[in-house]
Amino acid sequence: MADFQERRTLLGDDDECSFAGRPEARGPGRPMAAICDPSHLLHRVVVLVFMCFLGFGSYFCYDNPAALQTQVIQDLNLNTAKFMQLYAWYSWPNVILCFLGGFLIDRVFGIRLGTIIFSLFVCIGQVIFAAGAWGNRFWLMEVGRFVFGIGGESLAVAQNTYAVNWFKGKELNLVFGLQLSMARLGSTVNMNIMGWVYSEVASAVGSSGYTTLGISLMIAAGTCVFSLMCALVLGFLDKRAERILHKEQGKTGEVIKLTDVKDFSLALWLIFIICVFYYVAIFPFIGQGQVFFIEKFNFSPAQARAVNSIVYIISAPASPILGFIVDKTGRNVGWVLTAVIATLGAHMMLAFTFWNPWIAMSLLGLSYSLLACALWPMVAFVVPEHQLGTAYGFMQSIQNLGLAVIAIAVGLIVDLRGYLVLEVFFCACICIAMMAVVALYFVDYLKGGDLNRSAAARAKLQKETSPDSETKMQPSMMTQGEHARLAPMSAFGLRNRYLSRLGAQLPDHCSTHLSSLAHRSVLK
Amino acid sequence: MAVAVKAESGRVLGILLVFLFSSCQSLFSGGDSYKREVTMQLIPNPSSPPPGGELLHARAVGGNDTLHFLFCSQGAPSLLIVHTNSSSSTVKVNWPQFVNRSTSGGLTVEPESSILYSSAVVFSRLLEYDDENNTAEATSNFFPAYELKDFSWNLMNLSHPKALLCGSAPHSSNGSLCLQLSVFGTEGRAELWPRLLHSANSSQVEVWLSGLLPRSNTSRFMLELQAVGGAYPLSKVDVRQFIDDEYAPSIFKVSQWVSSVNNSSDVLGFIQWKPVAYRRSRPSLEDATPCRHSDPQAQSGNATTASSALVKAFYTDPKVMGMNVSFGIAGDPFYNRTMFLSWTMLVGVGSPPVDSFSPMVIGILMAGLGIPIVLLLVGGVYVFIRKMRESSETSYQPIN
Numbered sequence: 001m002a003d004f005q006e007r008r009t010l011l012g013d014d015d016e017c018s019f020a021g022r023p024e025a026r027g028p029g030r031p032m033a034a035i036c037d038p039s040h041l042l043h044r045v046v047v048l049v050f051m052c053f054l055g056f057g058s059y060f061c062y063d064n065p066a067a068l069q070t071q072v073i074q075d076l077n078l079n080t081a082k083f084m085q086l087y088a089w090y091s092w093p094n095v096i097l098c099f100l101g102g103f104l105i106d107r108v109f110g111i112r113l114g115t116i117i118f119s120l121f122v123c124i125g126q127v128i129f130a131a132g133a134w135g136n137r138f139w140l141m142e143v144g145r146f147v148f149g150i151g152g153e154s155l156a157v158a159q160n161t162y163a164v165n166w167f168k169g170k171e172l173n174l175v176f177g178l179q180l181s182m183a184r185l186g187s188t189v190n191m192n193i194m195g196w197v198y199s200e201v202a203s204a205v206g207s208s209g210y211t212t213l214g215i216s217l218m219i220a221a222g223t224c225v226f227s228l229m230c231a232l233v234l235g236f237l238d239k240r241a242e243r244i245l246h247k248e249q250g251k252t253g254e255v256i257k258l259t260d261v262k263d264f265s266l267a268l269w270l271i272f273i274i275c276v277f278y279y280v281a282i283f284p285f286i287g288q289g290q291v292f293f294i295e296k297f298n299f300s301p302a303q304a305r306a307v308n309s310i311v312y313i314i315s316a317p318a319s320p321i322l323g324f325i326v327d328k329t330g331r332n333v334g335w336v337l338t339a340v341i342a343t344l345g346a347h348m349m350l351a352f353t354f355w356n357p358w359i360a361m362s363l364l365g366l367s368y369s370l371l372a373c374a375l376w377p378m379v380a381f382v383v384p385e386h387q388l389g390t391a392y393g394f395m396q397s398i399q400n401l402g403l404a405v406i407a408i409a410v411g412l413i414v415d416l417r418g419y420l421v422l423e424v425f426f427c428a429c430i431c432i433a434m435m436a437v438v439a440l441y442f443v444d445y446l447k448g449g450d451l452n453r454s455a456a457a458r459a460k461l462q463k464e465t466s467p468d469s470e471t472k473m474q475p476s477m478m479t480q481g482e483h484a485r486l487a488p489m490s491a492f493g494l495r496n497r498y499l500s501r502l503g504a505q506l507p508d509h510c511s512t513h514l515s516s517l518a519h520r521s522v523l524k
Numbered sequence: 525m526a527v528a529v530k531a532e533s534g535r536v537l538g539i540l541l542v543f544l545f546s547s548c549q550s551l552f553s554g555g556d557s558y559k560r561e562v563t564m565q566l567i568p569n570p571s572s573p574p575p576g577g578e579l580l581h582a583r584a585v586g587g588n589d590t591l592h593f594l595f596c597s598q599g600a601p602s603l604l605i606v607h608t609n610s611s612s613s614t615v616k617v618n619w620p621q622f623v624n625r626s627t628s629g630g631l632t633v634e635p636e637s638s639i640l641y642s643s644a645v646v647f648s649r650l651l652e653y654d655d656e657n658n659t660a661e662a663t664s665n666f667f668p669a670y671e672l673k674d675f676s677w678n679l680m681n682l683s684h685p686k687a688l689l690c691g692s693a694p695h696s697s698n699g700s701l702c703l704q705l706s707v708f709g710t711e712g713r714a715e716l717w718p719r720l721l722h723s724a725n726s727s728q729v730e731v732w733l734s735g736l737l738p739r740s741n742t743s744r745f746m747l748e749l750q751a752v753g754g755a756y757p758l759s760k761v762d763v764r765q766f767i768d769d770e771y772a773p774s775i776f777k778v779s780q781w782v783s784s785v786n787n788s789s790d791v792l793g794f795i796q797w798k799p800v801a802y803r804r805s806r807p808s809l810e811d812a813t814p815c816r817h818s819d820p821q822a823q824s825g826n827a828t829t830a831s832s833a834l835v836k837a838f839y840t841d842p843k844v845m846g847m848n849v850s851f852g853i854a855g856d857p858f859y860n861r862t863m864f865l866s867w868t869m870l871v872g873v874g875s876p877p878v879d880s881f882s883p884m885v886i887g888i889l890m891a892g893l894g895i896p897i898v899l900l901l902v903g904g905v906y907v908f909i910r911k912m913r914e915s916s917e918t919s920y921q922p923i924n
Contacts (some may be wrong), residue, residue, distance in 0.1 A: 074857070079810045159662050295774040354765055354776075418773030424885050431892030438896050442903040446910075 003285070020123065038241035047237055048175060049167055050230040052182040055159045057227030058122045058152045059186030060369070062090070064129075067194035067305055068213065069290040075210045076138055080288060084411030087287045089142045090149035091404035098396040101154040102252035105161060108271050111250045112235035115158040121151025121230035123224040130221050155401075157252060162234060165250030166241075177320060184316040188224075191309035193300055194220065206396030218269075260390040267382045267451070270440040275399055277433040278340065278364060281426040282368055286311060288410060292350075292419050297357055307361050313373075314365030321354035323373040330455035332381075333444060335374035337437045342367035344430045381450050472496025475509060526622065544868040546678030560584040560591065562685050562709045567617050567619065575623060576679050576833070579631075580687050582707040584724065584817065585611050585680040587832040589640075592633060593727050595705050597677040597689050598833035600621070602646045603705065603729060604631075605793070606838075606872045618774045623839045625829075634797040641873055642754055642795040644839070646733065646832045647672055648747040650701060654740040657846065660816075660854045661744055667739045669748075675701065685709070699736030699863070705729050711877075717807040718772035718798040718868055721879050725797075726872025732805070743859050745852040747867070749795075750779065750828050752819070752835050756792055757843040758783045761817060763799075773809050775800045779817060780876045788868055797869035801851045803862040812851045815867065820845040 034042040063421045065072055071084055105114040125148025132140030159179060167175045198216045202208040205215065242249065286308055293304035326335050342363055349360040383391040406429075413422045444451040452460070577597035584591040589670030590613050594604040605836040606615075614634050633639055652672040674693035682688075690702040706714070706728045713719040714728065722728055733745065751758035758781045769776050770838045781795040802813040823846040829836040850863050851856070859865060871875070 073810065074855075077810065092837065282634055291774070296769075296776045356766065414773065416773070418769035418771075418775075419770050420881075421770045421885065424888050428888050428892045431896060434896045435899055438903065439901045443908060445907060 005518040024349070035400045044166055047067045047234065048178065050177055050237070051159060051162055051166070051175070054119070054162070054227055054230045055179065055183060056157060056186045057119075057126075057224035058148075058155055059191045060182045060223040061122070061126045061148065061192050062152060063286070064194060064217060064220055066287050066290060066308065067191045068198060069288060070294070070301055071198055071208065071213055072133070073291070074206065074215045076133065077134060078138065079411070080291075080414040081408065081411030082138065084284065084288060084407045086145050086409040087284065088404040089145040090152065091400040091407065093146060093150045093155045094400040095397050095507060097150065097154055098180065099258070099393045101157040102393075103256065104154065105158055111158060111161050111237050113153065114307060115162065115231045116228070116235055118151040118155040118158055119224075121147055122155055125149070125151060125227045126217070126221040126224045129219030130214050133210055133217050136210040141381060161250045161252050162238070165238075168523065178317065180314050183314045187312045188309045189215045190220070190304075191312070195305055196510040209488050220248045222331060238319075255386070256388055256393045257387070259408065259502050260387045261394060263387065264391070265382050267440060267447070268379065269442050270436045270443065271375065271378055271382070272395055272398055273287045273436040274336065274433045274440070275342070276402035277394055277429045277436070278343070278371060278375075279399055281343065281429045281433075282311070282364070283403055284407045284410045284447060285426060287407065287414045288414065296419060297354070299357075307357050307454070310358065310361045311365040314362055315369040318366055318369040319373060322370045324339065325372045328375075328455055330458055331452050332374045332378050333372060333437065336378070337369035337434070337441070339367040339374060340434045340437055343371070344427060344434065347423055347426045347430060351420060351427060359432055378451055435516050529687075533573065546695075556584065558724045560586045560709045562707050562848050563686065564682060564684055564707065566680065566682070567615070568852070569619055572617075577677050579617065579834070580680055580682070580705070581615055581687070581706075582687075582727070584707055584709065585853060586724065587611070588657055593705070593707050594834060595687060595689070596681075596832070596834035597680065600646050600648050600671075600673040600831040601677070601689060601691075601703050602644055602832040602834040602835050603727070603849075603871055604642065604644040605641045605873060606633045606642045606778070606840055608633060609633070609640050613638050613853055617837075622833060625833050627835050628836060628838065628840045629794070631736060631834065631837075639653045641792050643840070644752040644835050644903050645729075645795060645871055646750040646752060646835060647703065647747065648750050648828070648846070650733070651746040651748060652739060652743050653746070655744045658742065660744060660852050660856065661746070662850055667743075671831070672701070694734065696737075700734055701736065702734065703729055708717065709748070711734055713771060713860050714817045716752040717802065718800055720798065720868060721771075721877045722870055723872070723877045724876065725874050728830070728868060728870050730866060730868045731837050732867070734805070735863050738858075738860050738863075739755075741858065741860055744850065744852045745865060746848045746898075747781065748846060748848050750797065750823060750844050750846045751784055751840060752825075752828060752842045752844050753793070754839065754843070756783045756785055756791065757845045758795060759820060759845060760784075761820060761847070768879055768885070770882055770885065771879070772798050772800055774812060778879070781820065782837075782876070791875045793873045795869055795871050796876040797849075797867070800868040801865050802867070803857070803864055805866065806865060807866070811862070813851055813856050813865075816853065818848040819848075823867065836886060
């Protein structure tokens with residue numbers, strides 16, 4: 001909270017500075033203070049602060065239900081199935097919006113207005129959600145989560161677009177890394193602080209109940225308001241920078257053509273299957289993990305929230321490190337298989353042992369980070385560049401569809417069959433992902449083994465085929481699909497480009513505008 | 525990579541084998557195929573309607589032994605189990621002596637030499653306390669306890685193989701406390717949660733409190749149980765962790781109150797329950813409320829024989845252990861939210877049944893782990909064959 005205060009004062013200071021800077025900007029001859037000069041690093045650092053806090057509210061509030069699971073269930077007299085609907089309703093709008101987010105930002109609203117609108121959606125969604133709890137109206141809470149979902153994912157795209165726009169070139173990887181850490185920080189702080197907020201409100205109000213829950217969620221909505229303010233300031237600063245530097249408004253560069261779907265290769269479909277069945281065993285599990293740890297391992301609610309958030313905490317430092325390792329060694333399919341097997345092991349531990357869940361959850365955090373580093377870049381290998389936007393949009397869309405459906409299924413399973421069957425269900429999902437990985441390995445092997453080549457072999461191939469990549473500049477008779485297969489050079493570049501989504505440290509020249517396509521689900 | 529894949533598949537195969545083994549084990553050992561023929565009847569009482577309560581006799585005849593279940597509503601409701609090594613043993617009741625309650629011997633099992641083990645459980649008191657601070661620590665604030673021997677018990681309602689006994693507090697028509705006894709001929713589970721696994725050697729008693737007006741808005745309840753035995757009463761409560769909660773979601777423990785000979789591992793008889801009660805008659809996860817139990821303590825036999833006619837009639841020198849089961853933990857909704865509480869336990873002879881994974885769980889795991897391995901093997905063989913063929917076809921080497 002002290003942190004917020006600090007940021008707020010920072011924000012105030014900056015506003016003054018910016019307003020002071022405006023008349024100065026009109027006078028072309030006068031030099032500006034470094035902090036007000038859009039081309040100066042110091043100014044960009046200030047922008048970065050707002051950029052990071054832009055997503056804080058939505059990340060903080062996304063896991064509000066998980067952090068307050070026992071309270072939500074008890075105060076509103078819900079069962080687990082209804083509770084998990086809160087997560088499903090977040091995912092539903094994003095089945096469509098994954099295709100539209102980039103389009104809306106580029107063509108309809110522009111980055112500034114788009115960001116403000118998405119922030120507003122997040123804000124209003126959370127307020128509706130809290131109001132629903134306050135009035136003990138569950139349907140209103142679902143509406144709130146739906147509205148929140150409309151804003152949340154697209155806001156992540158907007159945030160990345162801003163980052164690319166302001167930091168194209170040198171600092172971009174660091175900026176992505178920071179944004180990623182901020183996302184993790186939001187989730188972690190939420191997990192560990194909301195229980196305390198609730199109990200404080202309860203002692204202030206005099207009793208626990210849905211009123212207390214509503215007030216707690218309203219307080220959480222404060223983070224969204226704060227993020228909205230960041231969006232407004234960012235919009236102002238961006239406009240100002242545009243005027244002073246005569247630069248263009250940022251674009252996501254996302255191009256989505258649904259007809260491309262028919263060209264998707266078998267390998268890509270297998271990657272989709274891995275993506276869907278892997279992530280459904282992570283996020284819905286975290287969504288209802290708190291009660292699981294309390295019931296099975298006799299954890300206190302605070303302990304349960306802490307162990308539930310360890311996945312986020314671990315992935316913050318692990319993502320760049322693992323990303324680096326994957327980048328240096330190659331062999332993505334092998335890494336994905338390792339990650340899937342480790343995750344299976346973690347879920348099996350949770351299902352069939354009473355071992356301390358810190359072990360299993362830490363393993364889950366590591367393997368989940370590893371999978372993100374190894375899986376997402378693979379898409380760039382099997383899809384030609386002009387179809388990448390569609391491929392990623394499609395991947396995120398079906399991922400959200402999977403999350404929504406599985407969230408509902410998870411609630412029903414817990415209510416009817418309990419946690420063992422739930423864990424077995426998650427194991428089954430991971431096993432399906434594992435089958436897809438094995439199939440992917442063979443499909444790729446028969447095609448020549450692009451995906452599982454070691455980094456050294458890739459570098460060698462790249463050297464050998466560099467004349468090819470020059471011919472690619474000229475109009476070619478070959479189709480783009482053949483190109484992608486024959487020209488590993490471009491695939492290599494693209495892979496690096498997408499690694500940057502995950503906050504991995506990359507050579508500076510490898511990041512491009514396309515990185516801004518990342519949605520929340522990728523960043524997590 | 526091939527080596528890595530092999531090593532990984534080896535590891536997975538190891539896990540699979542362990543599962544295969546454990547599932548087979550559970551399939552064979554868990555399947556208690558012992559069967560009994562169950563008959564249930566009220567022991568006729570010459571004076572009708574019977575003064576003070578009825579006596580139900582359920583006979584479960586096995587191959588070479590018999591279990592007698594006697595369920596009595598004279599005084600506090602009591603259940604007596606007598607295990608005999610003869611399939612023709614009988615129960616004799618001397619009604620005047622039984623009703624009189626002055627001396628023991630009103631109920632005998634003949635031949636007496638055939639008795640292997642006997643045990644009784646008496647539902648003696650229902651305690652209510654005012655949990656103002658919502659801590660669920662029953663230390664003070666007790667209301668006067670409901671003595672179940674003073675309840676007015678209705679006639680038993682028999683529907684083979686179940687018997688239902690309901691009663692209400694004296695001078696009150698509001699609400700009731702009901703006990704439903706089920707006697708089983710085979711292994712199985714009840715329809716409703718907690719779906720305890722029972723064998724032919726156990727009976728199930730479901731206790732529920734319905735509509736009884738609480739004496740405060742923050743009332744919680746406790747049930748006092750007394751276990752009565754001859755030489756070896758039920759002495760200690762084991763709480764076992766169990767990873768399978770599919771029959772009672774979110775409950776990962778099972779408590780068993782066992783009697784053993786000089787602390788050896790042989791268990792003569794048991795009362796088993798899952799530490800959960802339900803606040804509605806259709807149990808569901810959101811209406812589950814955890815239960816806790818106190819440590820069993822030795823109690824005077826005289827008080828028990830005074831409250832239960834059945835114990836007085838059968839035992840000459842009963843050893844009694846008492847224990848409380850309290851419903852609800854701190855923060856749980858109070859009784860007045862639903863005005864209903866139900867709790868289920870098994871009473872039986874021999875070792876308590878041990879639960880095992882359901883075939884569904886085993887099946888999913890087998891398929892989930894098996895298919896990727898099969899896929900790996902088939903794919904590996906295919907790729908290998910293809911490679912062999914390719915290498916035999918291409919007989920030239922690149923120059924550089």
